[in-house]
Amino acid sequence: MKGMDEGESIELFSWHAFKQASPKENFTQLSRNVITYSGGLPLALEVLGCYLFDMKVAEWENVLEKLKRIPNHQVQKKLKISYDGLNDDTERDIFLDIACFFIGMDRNDVIHILNGCGLFAENGIRVLVERSLVTIDNKNKLRMHDLIRDMGREIVRANSLKVLEKRSRLWFHEDALDVLAKETGTEAIEGLALRLSINNATCLSTKAFKNMEKLRLLQLAGVRLDGDFKYLSKDLRWLCWHGFPLKYIPTNFYQRNLISIELQNSNVQLVWKEAQVLISFLIFLFID
Structure with a gap:
């Protein structure tokens, strides 16, 4: 440089x-x-x-x-x-969540999701912008310089260099796939992204999520989950699933804390087979 x-x-x-x-x-x-x-x-x-x-x-x-x-x-x-030098762990968590999962997303949507995680995101993102750690483009999308993004991700990786399942966030597809395929997830994992080709979906078991009790953020693409959806975290706030393969959201999937469900390129024909009680204000984005 x-x-x-x-x-x-x-x-x-x-x-x-x-x-x-x-x-x-x-x-x-x-x-x-x-x-x-x-x-x-x-x-x-x-x-x-x-x-x-x-x-x-x-x-x-x-x-x-x-x-x-x-x-x-x-x-x-x-x-x-x-x-x-950020003021507290809340601002650090917001920064790490953006670095791992939310670059390129609409600022208002991210604020809504992270507020649902108790992170006071409007103020936190303002601080990050003031520090030049995050920028907002003319379309209100969150942006981050590659070096700053990599710095954030290295902070997460450095907390557990050898044991993937002890990291707070998994964004690299090989790491996420390894943990899910081996079903070695732990309560340390707060966010996970696994983006694969939607033309050849990879089948995994819902039991892979059984021990991820603190999972807040989940992004999937080209993934099919078989098994009981009760194993997915009750703390989940954001579910982004491109190529969602089911015709409706399973009734045994706990959804009361969800803030945002994004099911792009999905097979959804009916949102729920049975009525659900949702506590949070929920955003649905279905794109066929």
């Missing part, structure tokens, strides 16, 4: 850190040091500038000490300083 020259770097960084074209008084040398230890990389300057905005000199010096310890080629670790 190519760095910028000093003048360009100072101006870009200053617009994010001070909301003006040059550093404020007493921050000139500190700004130059941040730029040096950021390698002049535009993305790092933008993210770190947003993070340092409105901080005091002592806080800047603390961030600089962290930057000094990270080699220039380890860009993700430099970006992670902004993630570590």
Whole structure:
């Protein structure tokens, strides 16, 4: 990744850190040091500038000490300083959920889903946008730079490098398929995405979800589930299933906490065979 020259770097960084074209008084040398230890990389300057905005000199010096310890080629670790500086676990969870599952989705739909998870998403997404960790395009879709996305996913992976089923989120199809095929899921898993070809559906057992009691987010494509749907998590808030193979949603599938069901390219002819009581405000998106 190519760095910028000093003048360009100072101006870009200053617009994010001070909301003006040059550093404020007493921050000139500190700004130059941040730029040096950021390698002049535009993305790092933008993210770190947003993070340092409105901080005091002592806080800047603390961030600089962290930057000094990270080699220039380890860009993700430099970006992670902004993630570590988020206000609480709620904002971190929102960031990780977006990085793993919601890039490209409508901002309002994601807010609705994550609010259903108790994450106060409107405020959380606003903070992430202010920190330049998330952007919103002109169609109200959530966007994220590839390096920031990869940084978020690496945070999840690093929490359990060797044991897939102990990760909080599974988005890589080989990892998700491995856990589901071997039925090794655990309550650590909060989100799972398995997107395969809908032209040749892969058959798996519903028992694969038996121990995923905290599963909130589930995205499937090209998957057929055989067995009793009672095994799916009662904590499920979002079900996105492209190529849903059944003609109706099974009555033994607990749906009272669901916020959004998206069944694109489905075979659904009847939503429910029997009446269901839904507590949450539910969005249905059926696209034949």
